Amino acid sequence: MTNILQVRNLIKSFKDGDHLKKILNGINLDIPEGQFLSIIGESGAGKSTLIYQMSLLDVPTSGSISIFGKETSNLNIKEQAEFRLNNFGYIFQDSALIKELSVLENVKLSLLAKGISNKKAEEMSKETLTKVGIGEMINRYPSEISGGEKQRVAISRAIVGKPSIVFADEPTANLDHETSEKVMKELKNISDELKITIIMITHELEYAERADRMIEISDGNIINDSSINK
C-alpha cells in the first residue's frame, strides 16, 4: 500500500525561557493510504503537537512532512488553507461546531468553500448526516443537541468532502462511555467503508486498539509502533 503521509526527522521545539524545549524529537513515520492510526501517550508526550504538524495547523522547527509525496514545508498560508480544505477533515476534542450555524450549515460550509453548489452541498450534507444517524437534526443548532450528537456532526463535517485524511484529536474525550462507543463505531465505519485514512489521538487504550495500527509517544519519540490484529 502506498504511503499517503511521510514524516521524516520531525522536530518541534518551543522557547522555554532562555533555552529551547524539544517537544518532538526527530519523529519518522510512514502512514499508508486508508490506514486507521491511533496515537497514544501521556499528557505532554507530544501527540497533539505531532498531529498539529501533520495536519498543517502548525509549522515544524525542522524535518519534513510529505503528503501524497508532496513536500508541505514550502506551502504558503493560502496554499496550506487550500490543502487542508481539499484533503483533510478535522474532528476536534469538543466538536468545535459554529454555534451560529445549524447542523446542516455546519456540515455544508466547507463544501460551499470548495465551490460546490448550495443544492449539491445540502444533498451531500444530508446524506452524510443520515449516515451517522442524525439526519433528522439538520435544522437544529449546536446548542440544541447533545455532546455525542455534536461529535457526530463534527464527524460529518470532517468526512462530507471525502477527504484523504481525517485528523481526530481525542474525539471521545468529553463523552460518556456509551456515546464514545457510538463515535468510535462511526470512525471505524468511515475507515472500513470509505477507506479514508484516519489519524486519531486518544488517551484510552480501549479505543486506540480499535485502529489498524497504534503508536505510542513518549518525550517526543515514538516508543512503540504496532499493528493490531483484529
Added chain:
Amino acid sequence: MSNVVRTAWFLATRYFFKFSKWTSGLIIFVITLTFLNLVVVSGLLVGLIEGSIVGIKELRTGEVFIAPTEQNQYIKKYNELFNVLDNNKDIKGYAPRYVSDARLYKDYKTSIYRRVGEVGVDVYAIVTGIDFKKEKNFFGLDKKIIEGRWFVDTDVNSVILGSRLTAKKDEKLFTDERVLGDIKPGEIIEIRFENNTSAPKKFQVIGIINSKQQEYDYGILIPDRELREILGQGALLGPDNIGIRITSKADTTYVINSIKASTDNSLINVRSSEESIGKYIGNIRKTFVLLSNAVGTISIVVVTVMLFIVIFISAITKQRQIGILKGIGISPLSLKLSYMFLSFMYTFFGILIGLLILIFFLIPYFDANPIDFPFSDGILFVTIPGLITKILLLFVMSIFAGFLPAHLITKRNTLNTILER
C-alpha cells in the same frame, strides 16, 4: 474568488441573524442616528440659507431679476422694457416695484412714520409701490399677510406694514432696531415721504406682512399708482427692480439672453435669481456646508470607532471559532470579508431605517412645519447627490470598520487561535 465571497456572505448572514437582537438593534439604532445626524443637521443648516434663497426667488426676484446698473438709481426707459417683457412668450408674468428715491438707510431723522398722537416714535423704512395684482398672481405675496388683508381695487390711502416694524421690544432682532411697536390693522399712521415737501400724510394700515424678505418686512407696501400720485412722476422716475416669472418649460439663461438682446444693457442688469442674490449668501451657504461637514465628520468617526469596537469584540470572542474555520480550510480572506459584510449589513439596515424616517417623517414634517427663522423658513434641504455621497461615505467607513478588526484577528497563528493561547 467567488467561493471566497460566497462563503463570506454565507457566514455574515448567519452571524447577523444569530447575533444578539439587542446588540444588533443598538448598533443599527446608532447607525440610524448617525445617518440622520449627517443628513438632517447639514440639511437644516443649509436649509436655513436655502429657505432664504427659495424665499427670495419665490417672493421677490422670480427666475429672472432686473435692476438698474450701478450708475442708475432706477430703471430707465421702462416702458420699452415692459414692451419687451410683454412680448416674450417665455415670460409668465413680471412685477415692477417702485421705491421712494428718498430712502435713507442710516439717516433716521429725515424720514418719519409715527402713530397719530405719539411723539418721538419714528423709524426709517422703505416704501415700495407695487402692482398688487401682479404680486399676488406671480409672487404670492398676499399669502404672507399675517394680520388683516391684501389690497383690493377700491383701497385708497391704505398700506400694508412690514411685520418687523410692528415688532415689540422683546422681538427685536438687533438692539438698535427701531420699531413702531404694536400696530393692528385698521390703525392710522402718518408717512412723510422723502423728497416730498408736503405735510405728512395719513394712511390706514390694512394688513401686516411677514415674508422673511427684509425689503418688505422692514418696509411699507403701497399700490404703485398711489405712490405715483403722492410723489408725482418727477420724483418717481422708474422701477427700482422687476421680478420675472418664466414659464415652466423656459430656460432661464435663454430668457436672460433674449431680454438682453432686446434692451439697452448699459441701463439695466438682467440676472438669474441666483446671480442677483450675490456672493454674500453664497458665502454663508458655503460656511454652513462647511460647518455641517465638520459635524458630520465627527459623527462618522464616532460610528466608525463604534463599529470597529463591536466587530473587534465580536471577532475576539470568536477567536477560537475563527481558528477552527481557518483550520478546516476556510480562507482567511473569507473570514475577513464575512466581518466586513456583517458591518455592511448593520450599516445597510441603519441607513434603510434612517431613509424611511427621513422620507416618510422628517421631510414631510419640515415641509409642513418649516422652522421659523427671522430671515427664512428653515427647510430640510436634502439633495439626491448629497444623500448618495453620505450613504457611500458611511458604507466605505463601515467596510473599513469591519475589515480591519477581522484582519487583526485572522492574521494570528491558526493553531494559537484554536488553542486560545
